[in-house]
Amino acid sequence: MPDYEYEExxxxxxYTAVCGCDEAGRGPLCGPVVAAAVILPxxxxxxxxxxxxxxxxxxREKLYALxxxxxxxxxxxxxxxxxxxxxxxxxxxxxxxRRAIEKLRVKADxxxxxxxxxxxxxxxxxxxxxxxxxxxxxxxxxxxxKVTRDRECVALxxxxxxxxxxxxxxxxxxxxxxxxRRFGAAPIYRKSFLKFLDRQDDGGEP
Numbered sequence: 001m002p003d004y005e006y007e008e009x010x011x012x013x014x015y016t017a018v019c020g021c022d023e024a025g026r027g028p029l030c031g032p033v034v035a036a037a038v039i040l041p042x043x044x045x046x047x048x049x050x051x052x053x054x055x056x057x058x059x060r061e062k063l064y065a066l067x068x069x070x071x072x073x074x075x076x077x078x079x080x081x082x083x084x085x086x087x088x089x090x091x092x093x094x095x096x097x098r099r100a101i102e103k104l105r106v107k108a109d110x111x112x113x114x115x116x117x118x119x120x121x122x123x124x125x126x127x128x129x130x131x132x133x134x135x136x137x138x139x140x141x142x143x144x145x146k147v148t149r150d151r152e153c154v155a156l157x158x159x160x161x162x163x164x165x166x167x168x169x170x171x172x173x174x175x176x177x178x179x180x181r182r183f184g185a186a187p188i189y190r191k192s193f194l195k196f197l198d199r200q201d202d203g204g205e206p
Contacts, residue, residue: 002139019108020137021097024145028170030189032078035096036144039072051132052146064147075103081190094119
């Protein structure tokens, strides 16, 4: 379960507002990549807080409400499919995280970044591999990002029901790729993720 070890280490160094950052939606074929940044009160206990991937949709929704109510500050932002195609998914993920930090109503002076890459941030950062299972603020950010993107997928499904986006959330399942082959790629698709259209097999990951 995540705790505050990473945050407290930075507070002990003199930082005053440590945020956690994570993203959702790096792998899907369509829609934006969504990122969140969260500053939690030091030592705040949020029952059930964990890596968003380990939680049910209902649990994530409940935690989303608790996090947004109790956080000192939070920001959610995204990078569009067009930006993903232009600068690649890794750089787009970094861009979305920087945008999320900029939205914090309390200015963060240090950021804990989920994963092993940190690029272009205006404040000092530390990368934490599998940080959403280790740091409470990164876990909180993972939930806000995941819930926001899942909600967007429901909206995209209403606009483009032929693709089944509400079900697979945009990930490259065989059913999803078959639908793209059948109906073509709507404007919400990441063109750089559609190389499977040039192949006859189901392609797996783009």
